[in-house]
Amino acid sequence: MVLHLSNFHLEGGAGVAAARLHRALLKSNVESALLVSTLTAEEPGVSSLSQNALQSKKALARFIGERLYFYPQEKDPAVRFAFSPAEFGADISNHPLVQQADIIHLHWINFGFLSLDSLDKLFSLGKPVVWTLHDMWTFTGGCHYSRGCGNYLTHCHYCPYLAKPEEYDISFQQFERKQDIYGKAKMALISPSHWLDGLVKKAALTAHIESACIPNCIDTELFRPLDKIAIRKKLNLPESKKLILFAGANIADPRKGFKYFRQALAKTGVLVSEVEVMVLGKANAAFMASFPVPVHYLGKISTSEAMVEAYNAADMIVVPSLEDNLPNTIMEAMSCGTPAVGFATGGIPEMIDHQVNGYIALQGSDQSLAEGIEWVLHDENNAKMSQNARAKVLGTYAESLVAAQYQQLYQSLLTHE
Template sequence: MVLHLSNFHLEGGAGVAAARLHRALLKSNVESQLLVSKPTHEELGVSGLSHHGLESRKALARFIGERLYFYPQEKDASVRFAFSPAEFGADISNHPLVQQADIIHLHWINFGFLSIDSLDKLFLLGKPIVWTLHDMWTFTGGCHYSRGCENFLTHCQYCPYLAKPEEYDISFRQFERKQEIYKKAKMALISPSQWLDNLVKKAALTVGIASLSIPNCIDTDLFKPLEKTEIRRRLNLPVSKKLILFAGANTSDPRKGFIYFKQALEKIGLLASEIEVMVLGKANPKMMAAFPLPVHYLGKISSPAKMVEAYNAADMIVVPSLEDNLPNTIMEAMSCGTPAVGFATGGIPEMIDHQVNGYIALQASAHSLAEGIEWVLEDQNNARMSENARTKVLETYAESIVAAQYQQLYQSLLSHE
């Protein structure tokens, strides 16, 4: 039995990716269980640590403990949730599912779900460990994305996320602790993108650990092309306009690059009168004010069926992230036949084939992003790329393809015990 461990069930990109892999494995007749802090809803093979009020309060206390531990050390509020000290977490080494598991498969385990001590106790069980990395935390001294800092290549210290970076600061201590416990683990590190796998192979903490890249997966029977005009009418969206979708989880997060999206739209030329914008996710009202084009704010959508409608209503999606792994939003949009535009960063260029199923813009260039938007929206380009986008997902990210890669990995690990 494979036991997946993820703080979140169907929240956030990492939680969604973990749940999708669990479902894909079940469809491929692999015995799979997913243990989360608290399930979003009931689902086959999904269990929660928090079954009643006391456990829920303990989980909240662990989360608060994490934040309070880091709060006096943070540089400013912008890094508050971008660094995880992993000082607080549940000890699940004696949990029945952990004891029954043949393989323990880690996903995103921060924010008080598992601590470094929790990981140490899991590693000491001697079971094969698979760890799918959804950001950089596994090989840093605490940050989820390094924002250009390369200390993780040698040894984390003088961390730029801290108010007082020092030689033996919190990042140094976490790095040392990870170095100590990783020696005890029979572990394979899996990166959804080649970009992240390349960092794993260079990072000082993980350079000697077996690693490879296996992408996240998606249900292509759910995320599929639908009739655009009908959906727009249903959502009260203009039928005759070209609609651009921005699906950032938080428009105020600098890493999501919303400012570049806004600047790019200000540079749009002749097409401007034909374009309107759809925003999906948590939007900052101040950032939406004085927007250069009409905006249709869809809010936060958790229903997969409604997400499919939003992707199908759009002519394209723009993902201007400055750092990202393998964004679910691009995969979801492309699976619905919606071309994508993004910067040449992280795993995005692995998903978007330039001028085949979308457009890769120069990193942090609003001008290049504007050029990409205009190019994709040309009628002759858009129709061709829509078909190519769907084909890329079917051939690369379909559930059966990804599940088979993980099955091969599991069998390899078990045969070497």
């Protein structure tokens, strides 16, 4: 049995990716279970650490403990959730599912779900471990994205996320701790993007550990092309306009690049009367103020069905992330036949084939982003681009393809025990 461990169930990109892989494995007749901190919804094979009110309070206390531990050391509030000290977490080494598991499969385990001590106890069980990385935290001294810092290539210290960076600061201490506990595990590190796998292979903590690239997967029967006009009527969206979608869990996060999206729209040669914008995710009125084109704010959508409708209503999606692994939003949109525009960063260029199923813009350039938006909207081959987007997902990210790659990895780890 494969046991997946993820703090989140259906929240955030990593939580969604973990649940999707669990489902894909079940469809491929692999015995799979998923253990999360708190259930988002009842689902076969998914269990929660928080089975009662007391356990829920303990989970909240672990999360608060993590943040309070880091709070006096943070450089500023903007980095508050961008660094995880992993000081607080649940000891699940004796959990029945852990004891039954043949393979332990880690996903995103921060924010009080598992601590470094928790990982130490899990690794000491001697079971094979697969760890799917959803950011850089596994091989850094605590940051989820390094923002240009290269200390993780040698040894973390003088961390730019800290108010008082020092030679032996908490990034140095976490790096040392990880170095110690990783030596106890029979582990394979899996990155959804070749970009992240390349960093794993260079990082001092992980260069010696078996690693490979296996993408996230998606249910292509659920995320599929639908009747665009019918959906726009249902959602009270204009039928004759070009609709551009921006989707982000938290639009205020600078890493998501919303400001570049706004600036790019102001620079496009597209007539303002022809274009309107759909915004999906957590946002506030200030982000919509003085927007260069009319905005339809859809809010935070939690159901897959509503997401499918939003993607199908759009003519394109723009993902101007400054750092990202393998964004679910691009995969989901393309699976619905919606072309994507994004920056040349992280795993995004692996998903978008330039001027085939979308457009890759120069990183951090609102002018290049504007040119991409204009190109997609005015491209005479738009229908072909939509078909290409769908075909890319079917040939790369379909559940059966990804599940087969993981099955092969699991078998390899079990065979060489």
